[in-house]
Amino acid sequence: MELDRFIYPFASAVVFAMIFSQAGAFDPLDPNGNITIKWDVMSWTPDGYVAVVTITNFQMYRHIMSPGWTLGWTWAKKEIIWSMVGAQATEQGDCSKFKINIPHCCKRNPTVVDLLPGVPYNQQIANCCKGGVVSSWGQDPSTAVSSFQLSVGQSGTTNKTVRLPKNFTLLGPGRGYTCSQATIVQPSVFLSSDGRRQTQAMMTWNVTCTYSQMLASPSPTCCVSMSSFYNSTITPCPTCACGCQNKKNCVSSDSNILSVVGVNTPPTQDNTPLLLCTQHMCPVRVHWHVKLNYKDYWRVKISIINFNYLVNYTQWTLVVQHPNLNNLTQVFSFDYKPLIPYPSTNDSGMFYGIKFYNDVLMEAGPDGNVQSELILEKDTNTFTFNQGWAFPRKVYFNGDECMMPLPDEYPYLPNSAIANWISMSTILGALLILELIAFW
Ligand SMILES: *[C@@H]1O[C@H](CO)[C@@H](O)[C@H](O)[C@H]1NC(C)=O
Ligand SMILES: *[C@@H]1O[C@H](CO)[C@@H](O)[C@H](O)[C@H]1NC(C)=O
Ligand SMILES: *[C@@H]1O[C@H](CO)[C@@H](O)[C@H](O)[C@H]1NC(C)=O
Ligand SMILES: *[C@@H]1O[C@H](CO)[C@@H](O)[C@H](O)[C@H]1NC(C)=O
Ligand SMILES: *[C@@H]1O[C@H](CO)[C@@H](O)[C@H](O)[C@H]1NC(C)=O
Ligand SMILES: *[C@@H]1O[C@H](CO)[C@@H](O)[C@H](O)[C@H]1NC(C)=O
Numbered sequence: 001m002e003l004d005r006f007i008y009p010f011a012s013a014v015v016f017a018m019i020f021s022q023a024g025a026f027d028p029l030d031p032n033g034n035i036t037i038k039w040d041v042m043s044w045t046p047d048g049y050v051a052v053v054t055i056t057n058f059q060m061y062r063h064i065m066s067p068g069w070t071l072g073w074t075w076a077k078k079e080i081i082w083s084m085v086g087a088q089a090t091e092q093g094d095c096s097k098f099k100i101n102i103p104h105c106c107k108r109n110p111t112v113v114d115l116l117p118g119v120p121y122n123q124q125i126a127n128c129c130k131g132g133v134v135s136s137w138g139q140d141p142s143t144a145v146s147s148f149q150l151s152v153g154q155s156g157t158t159n160k161t162v163r164l165p166k167n168f169t170l171l172g173p174g175r176g177y178t179c180s181q182a183t184i185v186q187p188s189v190f191l192s193s194d195g196r197r198q199t200q201a202m203m204t205w206n207v208t209c210t211y212s213q214m215l216a217s218p219s220p221t222c223c224v225s226m227s228s229f230y231n232s233t234i235t236p237c238p239t240c241a242c243g244c245q246n247k248k249n250c251v252s253s254d255s256n257i258l259s260v261v262g263v264n265t266p267p268t269q270d271n272t273p274l275l276l277c278t279q280h281m282c283p284v285r286v287h288w289h290v291k292l293n294y295k296d297y298w299r300v301k302i303s304i305i306n307f308n309y310l311v312n313y314t315q316w317t318l319v320v321q322h323p324n325l326n327n328l329t330q331v332f333s334f335d336y337k338p339l340i341p342y343p344s345t346n347d348s349g350m351f352y353g354i355k356f357y358n359d360v361l362m363e364a365g366p367d368g369n370v371q372s373e374l375i376l377e378k379d380t381n382t383f384t385f386n387q388g389w390a391f392p393r394k395v396y397f398n399g400d401e402c403m404m405p406l407p408d409e410y411p412y413l414p415n416s417a418i419a420n421w422i423s424m425s426t427i428l429g430a431l432l433i434l435e436l437i438a439f440w
């Protein structure tokens with residue numbers, strides 16, 4: 001036992017480092033994924049400017065979940081924010097110099113959050129006030145945008161004298177994003193609603209933020225378990241995949257704590273999980289079951305299970321890489337979109353919940369799971385149940401890569417009867433076709 005405890009965390013840490021060491025901020029399944037923050041100066045004022053700031057999430061499958069984004073920057077000079085629409089600075093800072101008109105924020109490094117839904121109409125602008133929740137581009141481009149307006153004072157008042165803010169930070173809600181310097185780009189062009197008149201920003205600058213899982217979390221946040229119709233072994237998640245169990249970091253399902261009213265209410269922004277005790281200690285487990293073998297098709301059941309009592313995963317996404325996904329024929333109970341990062345690859349795709357049906361993966365407990373089944377058409381050249389081929393190559397939940405079991409632990413096709421039967425049926429099928437061709 002002692003040995004196990006020593007070896008497993010070490011082994012999983014090594015594997016994790018191996019998986020992610022080369023990755024950095026680059027994601028091979030979403031090579032152009034980023035969040036772009038665009039500042040459009042709409043007008044100059046006597047002491048500064050009015051700008052509309054637009055946050056666009058171009059990431060295919062990584063959204064910003066509740067409690068939403070937090071955007072920070074450092075002013076280049078002594079700028080202040082006179083007012084904001086559609087968002088607010090979290091702190092006013094020291095505005096004691098101002099006696100008559102009091103600015104909204106005097107901090108040198110303001111921190112801004114979105115407003116919650118339902119604010120009065122005159123405090124809104126388009127794409128604001130969603131509690132900082134932003135969809136992934138793959139799931140819904142129309143809600144992958146968040147905007148606010150601010151009026152800046154004590155700033156330059158022309159495109160020659162204005163200084164760009166520096167040192168942008170984007171938290172969303174974790175700390176996984178790194179932002180570039182602001183760079184001046186072609187001024188944005190806006191079309192009037194009837195599309196008959198163009199207006200142009202006075203000046204525009206962009207900031208690009210990219211995600212790194214290593215930065216977001218030192219250990220994985222999900223894992224994969226497996227089973228199949230041809231082998232009764234259930235391959236569990238690797239032990240200590242996301243951390244090791246101890247008396248303090250988890251609760252058993254019959255714990256008294258769970259019957260306390262309000263225990264599920266997340267206490268703060270940081271979402272420290274309240275986990276069910278498991279051997280993997282992951283907040284989320286994805287189970288892949290190879291369910292049935294038809295002549296030309298095969299069938300998989302996917303389940304996603306939540307072990308965190310403090311989070312309802314809204315707008316969750318599941319990304320899977322498997323060479324047979326290019327012949328995915330039917331998906332039950334989930335939506336699906338192929339991911340084609342390069343024109344030649346079509347082996348990965350994103351699954352997500354159906355709106356108002358299962359787009360929320362509920363907190364741990366009896367409702368804390370979502371499920372789907374897939375039917376894939378066998379690609380006769382490569383299809384096999386041998387050597388774990390039927391299991392996914394990579395799995396991501398909410399944009400974070402999940403820990404997989406080691407390949408030699410996958411449920412294996414027995415060498416004897418079933419294997420023969422399965423390959424026989426394939427061979428027979430092929431022979432039949434050959435014979436038909438020969439006869440004709
Ligand atoms: C950000 O994403 C967009 C959309 O995928 C892409 O066009 C742009 O080149 C990306 N920017 C950077 C700096 O990677
Ligand atoms: C600054 O504004 C002037 C006049 O509006 C324009 O001609 C010029 O191209 C702008 N320069 C930049 C760098 O945007
Ligand atoms: C940039 O921001 C980070 C985090 O907010 C801070 O630690 C750092 O000192 C800042 N750098 C400058 C030059 O303001
Ligand atoms: C600036 O950001 C916008 C998205 O808000 C994007 O459409 C545009 O291409 C970006 N410009 C540059 C030069 O990256
Ligand atoms: C999850 O959603 C349900 C139903 O909306 C709610 O009762 C519960 O308090 C939520 N749990 C958390 C952890 O937010
Ligand atoms: C990719 O695979 C999907 C099935 O998952 C198929 O519908 C789609 O046509 C394929 N796209 C390309 C470009 O091959």
Ligand SMILES: *[C@@H]1O[C@H](CO)[C@@H](O)[C@H](O)[C@H]1NC(C)=O
Binds near residue numbers: 327346378379380
């Ligand atoms: C599988 O999909 C590829 C392209 O995505 C296609 O060329 C091939 O014919 C398909 N195989 C079957 C058995 O449908």
Ligand SMILES: *[C@@H]1O[C@H](CO)[C@@H](O)[C@H](O)[C@H]1NC(C)=O
Binds near residue numbers: 231233235409412
């Ligand atoms: C089922 O798979 C496991 C590997 O996970 C293997 O050890 C076992 O021998 C397989 N069972 C049979 C009957 O082949």
